[in-house]
Amino acid sequence: MSFSPLINELITALKCLPGVGAKSAQRMAFALLERNRDGAMTLSKVLHDAMEHVSHCEHCRTFTEARLCKICENPMRSETGQLCIVESPQDVLAVEQTSEYKGKYFVLMGHLSPIDGIGPAEIGLTELVQLLDRESIQEVILATNPTVEGEATAHYIGQICREKQIKATRIAHGVPVGGELEYIDGNTISHAFAGRRPV
Amino acid sequence: MSFSPLINELITALKCLPGVGAKSAQRMAFALLERNRDGAMTLSKVLHDAMEHVSHCEHCRTFTEARLCKICENPMRSETGQLCIVESPQDVLAVEQTSEYKGKYFVLMGHLSPIDGIGPAEIGLTELVQLLDRESIQEVILATNPTVEGEATAHYIGQICREKQIKATRIAHGVPVGGELEYIDGNTISHAFAGRRPV
Missing domain, CATH: 1.10.8.420 (RecR Domain 1)
Structure with missing residues (x-):
């Protein structure tokens, strides 16, 4: 029953x-x-x-019901010449919460994962190349997740930027603010040491 | 943003x-x-x-999109002369899963809770009285939850049955099958002792 x-x-x-x-x-x-x-x-x-x-923004591929999302519509956002590459619309929100980044975004809607049949075309790299040719981008900030797939995706996009002679940077990996060293995994601590800076 | x-x-x-x-x-x-x-x-x-x-079954008050639910529609279900009172449609499903009870149900869709403004009328006791007058019920099985409100509701309905000289029974409270005595609360064990039966 x-x-x-x-x-x-x-x-x-x-x-x-x-x-x-x-x-x-x-x-x-x-x-x-x-x-x-x-x-x-x-x-x-x-x-x-x-x-x-709800469909994708024509410029940055994030989800929106309009032709362009609010960020792409804002002309002030083009002034810095920066383009931040993230994996998902939620990542855009996370970066926006800091209120420090004033450039534009490009949302991959995923990451490279050949085993799942997700190649460069599926994460919009064709559109990204067109965007890099069309607009005057001074810096591409690679903010994909620090996972194996995210790193591979960042590496792949970094190569595209090198070919086009555009500066590409990767966000820093290290000990999160408020974290305690004894609870942080070894891999993260290695990154934190490798990326140390003079005080 | x-x-x-x-x-x-x-x-x-x-x-x-x-x-x-x-x-x-x-x-x-x-x-x-x-x-x-x-x-x-x-x-x-x-x-x-x-x-x-989805509305309520005209006989038992459970949720259904038809005028009568499947159980009330089934004439075989009236043969036992038993009426099981439960608090919710999910409780009907729980009792039905045993496949042992063959009577009909009456679903209160709640329990008496004067503090929340839920009195006899809100849990359908007017309809229940009409049903007891109209149909030949030999036994009312009170299967409300063993909570303070559930017990009060069972007690209240028990009194109605006594006035109408209909036999009313309460489901047994005791140690659940597969339970271990050492993990059972004292109240349940008191009930289990009070309800002990000769073997």
């Missing part, structure tokens, strides 16, 4: 959300039915609108 | 789900946008349909 067909359908549909299994989906379905039908109706509408209208 | 307006709206709407905070909502929004737009479209449609069509 199970619930009525429509409730079962709802529970199955909720399982498409990441981190939501059978039990959580059931709890969510009943919570919405019992206490928050208005919220569920809003969610239904916004989900539909977002999936239909 | 934040994401584009529609993406922000989606993140806010996802927070209506129980157990989903700002960070999970953001993760869900991007996972759907990046990898599962079809799933999200289905979810949007099913959410809308469920909120619009």
Whole structure:
């Protein structure tokens, strides 16, 4: 025995959300039915609108429902001549939170991963090359994640920049601020020592 | 800075789900946008349909999109003359999983909780009294949760049954099967001793 067909359908549909299994989906379905039908109706509408209208920014490839995202639209952002390469839209938000970087972004929407069939074309490097040819970029800041794939992606883009004689820099790896040395892994400490600077 | 307006709206709407905070909502929004737009479209449609069509069974008050739920529709279920009172539709599923109970259900959709303004009318006791008058019920099985509110609710319904001279029973409280005595709380063990039976 199970619930009525429509409730079962709802529970199955909720399982498409990441981190939501059978039990959580059931709890969510009943919570919405019992206490928050208005919220569920809003969610239904916004989900539909977002999936239909959100696409990629024509310049930087981040998610937006407009032709250009807010950052690419802002002419002040081109003045520094800097271009920060990140893996995801969430990474743009993380960098923006510092309020220190004033340049533009290019969002790869992933990283090189040949084993999953993700090559240079899939992460928009064709568009990146066009962008580097078209705009006057003085510095490319490689802010991909410090993982094996992120490093490989940074290395690959670094080579493209070298061919075009554009300065490419990689963000520093080291001990995070507020971290305690004894809990930091050896690899990070090696990076921190290799990247030491005179005080 | 934040994401584009529609993406922000989606993140806010996802927070209506129980157990989903700002960070999970953001993760869900991007996972759907990046990898599962079809799933999200289905979810949007099913959410809308469920909120619009799912209502309460006219007999037992459980959630269903039909006039009567599958159990109330089944004439075999009236034969035993038993009526099991539970707090929620999920409790019906839990009892059904045993495949031992063959009677009907009445779902309170909550429990008595005067402090939250939930009195007898809110948990459908008016309908329950009508049902007890209308149908030939031989036994009411009180399967509300063993919490303070659940016990109070069971006690209240027990009194109604006594007035109508219908036999009312309460499910046994004791040590769960597979449990280990040393990890069981004292209250449960007291119940287990009080409810001991000759072997």
